[in-house]
Amino acid sequence: MRNFLKNLIATFVCLSGVPLLVREWICKDRVAILMYHDPKPTAFAKHIAYLSRHYTFISLDTLVSAIHRKDFPQIPQKSVVITIDDGHAGNFELLPIFKQYHIRPTLYVCTQVVNTHRHFWFKIDGQSKAKKERLKRLSNAERLAHLKRTAEFEPDKSYPDRQALNIAEMKQMAESVDFQPHTRFHPILPRCTDAECEREILGCKSDLESLLGVECLHFSYPNGDYTEREIQIMKAGGFRSARTAEIGWNTLGTEPYRLKAIPITDDAGLTRFRAELTTIPQRFSRWVTSLFRSDET
Numbered sequence: 001m002r003n004f005l006k007n008l009i010a011t012f013v014c015l016s017g018v019p020l021l022v023r024e025w026i027c028k029d030r031v032a033i034l035m036y037h038d039p040k041p042t043a044f045a046k047h048i049a050y051l052s053r054h055y056t057f058i059s060l061d062t063l064v065s066a067i068h069r070k071d072f073p074q075i076p077q078k079s080v081v082i083t084i085d086d087g088h089a090g091n092f093e094l095l096p097i098f099k100q101y102h103i104r105p106t107l108y109v110c111t112q113v114v115n116t117h118r119h120f121w122f123k124i125d126g127q128s129k130a131k132k133e134r135l136k137r138l139s140n141a142e143r144l145a146h147l148k149r150t151a152e153f154e155p156d157k158s159y160p161d162r163q164a165l166n167i168a169e170m171k172q173m174a175e176s177v178d179f180q181p182h183t184r185f186h187p188i189l190p191r192c193t194d195a196e197c198e199r200e201i202l203g204c205k206s207d208l209e210s211l212l213g214v215e216c217l218h219f220s221y222p223n224g225d226y227t228e229r230e231i232q233i234m235k236a237g238g239f240r241s242a243r244t245a246e247i248g249w250n251t252l253g254t255e256p257y258r259l260k261a262i263p264i265t266d267d268a269g270l271t272r273f274r275a276e277l278t279t280i281p282q283r284f285s286r287w288v289t290s291l292f293r294s295d296e297t
């Protein structure tokens with residue numbers, strides 16, 4: 001039902017002509033950073049084919065350099081950056097599409113989950129969306145204690161099946177992918193102690209740099225959650241940018257440690273995808289979620 005409603009909203013948005021208006025007017029001097037997680041190749045290929053006809057792909061580094069230098073004219077009009085979060089094993093199947101369209105997306109990975117048989121805590125079976133949201137509001141220690149008690153989950157436990165990319169896949173992808181850190185275990189950073197937070201951010205950077213032998217300068221906050229403390233760690237740690245999950249486009253005036261994103265439904269059909277490029281469905285959905293949240297408290 002929820003999906004039906006979302007597709008209905010998407011159809012209305014597309015029929016209204018807003019996607020064209022957003023593309024030709026808003027995206028003239030603003031850059032969209034699309035945020036994916038684990039898209040299937042068929043849906044993703046359709047999105048990329050559509051974008052290749054109407055937008056110009058640029059790398060995250062190109063956007064961040066332009067913001068730091070306060071030099072936007074070098075950015076083509078209607079530019080888009082592709083980012084994919086977490087390091088899901090399924091991302092490997094997207095490699096032929098990256099190559100076909102000559103794009104170099106940024107993959108933000110959790111360095112103590114990739115190349116292991118550990119699991120992402122938010123992919124534990126049987127957790128409802130509401131329960132996950134409640135867990136995100138606990139302190140890091142309370143969340144882990146709860147997951148251990150209720151699901152026997154431990155961050156460094158090995159499971160029979162693999163959820164994340166392994167090093168052989170990452171090395172094969174490295175030419176077409178810009179790998180960047182997304183913490184070690186995907187905690188909610190503002191719920192961590194200072195020591196945990198530094199370990200998750202700086203430890204992740206050094207993990208990835210030693211794993212791939214490249215310098216990592218960009219970060220994305222798990223769940224988009226951050227405070228001033230995380231920004232200070234970014235700056236002190238030598239990062240040049242950090243992407244949030246705040247919905248919107250990026251301009252010359254965007255702070256590099258508060259880059260905005262446009263979350264995309266991984267398996268969106270083309271109508272829903274075109275609607276999501278306007279950000280209307282996502283804003284509507286967050287508004288509805290916030291109504292229920294204020295009901296709870």
Ligand SMILES: [Zn+2]
Nearest residue numbers: 085086222223
């Ligand atoms: Zn994530």
